[in-house]
Amino acid sequence: MRVIKMQKNIFVYKVDRKNETFICTPLAIFEPRNEYHCELILELARREGKVVRVAGVGHSPSDLACTNEFMLRTTHLNRVLTVDKQKRRVVVQGGITLHQLHASLAQHGLAMINLGSISDQTLAGIVTTASHGTGIDYGVMSTQVISMIVLLADGSRVYCSRNEQPDLFLATVCGLGSTGLILNIELAVESSFHLKEVLESRSFEDTLSNLKQLVHSSEHTRFFWFPATDMMRVSMSNRTHETKRPGGSWFYDSFMGYHLVQLLLFLGIFFRTCNTWAGLLASWLVSSASSRVDDSYRVFNVECRYLQHTTEWAIPYENVEPCLRRLRKYFHEILVDPRERPHFPIEIRFSAPDDIWLSPSYNQQTCWIGIVQYKKLFEGSFELYIPTSKISCKCYRKWIRRDCFVTSTCNAISSDYL
Numbered sequence: 001m002r003v004i005k006m007q008k009n010i011f012v013y014k015v016d017r018k019n020e021t022f023i024c025t026p027l028a029i030f031e032p033r034n035e036y037h038c039e040l041i042l043e044l045a046r047r048e049g050k051v052v053r054v055a056g057v058g059h060s061p062s063d064l065a066c067t068n069e070f071m072l073r074t075t076h077l078n079r080v081l082t083v084d085k086q087k088r089r090v091v092v093q094g095g096i097t098l099h100q101l102h103a104s105l106a107q108h109g110l111a112m113i114n115l116g117s118i119s120d121q122t123l124a125g126i127v128t129t130a131s132h133g134t135g136i137d138y139g140v141m142s143t144q145v146i147s148m149i150v151l152l153a154d155g156s157r158v159y160c161s162r163n164e165q166p167d168l169f170l171a172t173v174c175g176l177g178s179t180g181l182i183l184n185i186e187l188a189v190e191s192s193f194h195l196k197e198v199l200e201s202r203s204f205e206d207t208l209s210n211l212k213q214l215v216h217s218s219e220h221t222r223f224f225w226f227p228a229t230d231m232m233r234v235s236m237s238n239r240t241h242e243t244k245r246p247g248g249s250w251f252y253d254s255f256m257g258y259h260l261v262q263l264l265l266f267l268g269i270f271f272r273t274c275n276t277w278a279g280l281l282a283s284w285l286v287s288s289a290s291s292r293v294d295d296s297y298r299v300f301n302v303e304c305r306y307l308q309h310t311t312e313w314a315i316p317y318e319n320v321e322p323c324l325r326r327l328r329k330y331f332h333e334i335l336v337d338p339r340e341r342p343h344f345p346i347e348i349r350f351s352a353p354d355d356i357w358l359s360p361s362y363n364q365q366t367c368w369i370g371i372v373q374y375k376k377l378f379e380g381s382f383e384l385y386i387p388t389s390k391i392s393c394k395c396y397r398k399w400i401r402r403d404c405f406v407t408s409t410c411n412a413i414s415s416d417y418l
């Protein structure tokens with residue numbers, strides 16, 4: 001077992017070292033290598049009267065994993081334990097990252113059923129926060145869990161599923177790490193598959209007029225809304241037997257879509273109109289129809305390119321249209337100040353109802369609306385941008401680097417705002 005470096009009896013844990021979004025000073029940070037180590041840490045905590053907080057890779061858009069007492073990082077609890085190709089089930093340790101999991105599953109011709117925007121997180125991290133992907137008939141990723149082994153604070157090791165210890169199971173699958181340490185997860189998977197993503201651009205009005213039909217037009221529909229041009233990029237992905245055709249071009253995607261847009265965003269700090277140009281350029285770059293076929297996880301995931309703030313809300317599906325109209329009105333009202341214009345696409349995704357106690361999708365089809373802004377323009381003042389707490393069931397803001405992020409959280413239940 002590894003205990004992280006000590007500085008005058010104090011351990012400093014920066015969730016995002018560069019931006020120092022969240023910092024805590026745990027008394028000790030443990031990196032257990034096996035279950036026995038975990039039991040020892042809990043025993044020590046009991047004797048010392050300390051609380052243990054579990055941390056995955058710290059990608060939560062919040063200070064959830066922070067603590068000033070004992071921190072247990074699951075870095076080394078990342079093994080695949082069993083693979084049942086026939087039943088399409090795997091048992092893995094909670095600390096495995098999704099990237100590691102994709103690689104292991106691929107060796108057995110298997111893949112995760114649905115995914116969110118990135119694969120850097122640990123499996124336990126996404127399970128215990130009910131992280132979501134998109135697809136109106138697909139639940140949040142916690143719904144893929146069949147059973148778990150949880151180590152409780154009293155040291156007991158409990159197997160739970162929908163049939164055995166169902167209360168513990170339903171509390172843990174979106175328990176924000178507060179019910180116990182998730183040691184092992186039995187996960188439903190499917191045979192590995194390619195996704196064909198078809199992208200087309202429509203006006204805001206056209207999209208909203210056909211919203212429900214578009215949402216149901218593919219297995220995994222999502223929208224990227226460019227408020228700068230009122231254009232909606234509709235992404236429709238379906239399972240396919242077609243061979244891989246990744247698509248994309250260095251000049252448009254990398255040089256213009258990343259470097260040039262980032263330059264404009266940077267200049268926007270000094271010359272505000274550059275923000276609008278960045279939004280217009282980003283929108284123009286993706287204005288024509290396109291399609292690609294690739295491994296499922298590559299299509300599910302997106303590239304998080306710039307230092308960003310993000311806020312995301314979950315709203316009941318039936319409120320999507322009025323909510324988006326209201327949001328658009330709000331943007332139009334604030335357009336006078338270009339610093340507050342959403343110059344990145346707003347990501348709109350969907351999920352099926354579930355029965356997980358704390359899940360924002362509990363008993364309801366859900367729409368997720370995520371907005372990002374170039375971080376450098378909004379140092380520490382994102383609340384100015386949108387009154388999130390009034391609208392959200394689950395909302396958060398994230399600070400994202402190209403492959404890393406950190407955030408703070410707000411949770412408010414007022415879905416009747418609309």
Ligand SMILES: Cc1cc2nc3c(=O)[nH]c(=O)nc-3n(C[C@H](O)[C@H](O)[C@H](O)COP(=O)(O)OP(=O)(O)OC[C@H]3O[C@@H](n4cnc5c(N)ncnc54)[C@H](O)[C@@H]3O)c2cc1C
Pocket residue numbers: 053054055056057058059060061064065074094095115116117118120121122123124125126128129130131132133176177178180181182183304398400404405406
């Ligand atoms: C760029 C980016 C994109 C994202 N995209 C999406 C998205 O598309 N959809 C979405 O819904 N979310 C998304 N998220 C949020 C992310 O999926 C969740 O915050 C997830 O919890 C992060 O996992 P982690 O391993 O970093 O957990 P951490 O941030 O380390 O911890 C999160 C919580 O999980 C608990 N936890 C971790 N491991 C265990 C364990 N073994 N046992 C018990 N509790 C545990 C912690 O105590 C804490 O409460 C995104 C985040 C980022 C930064």
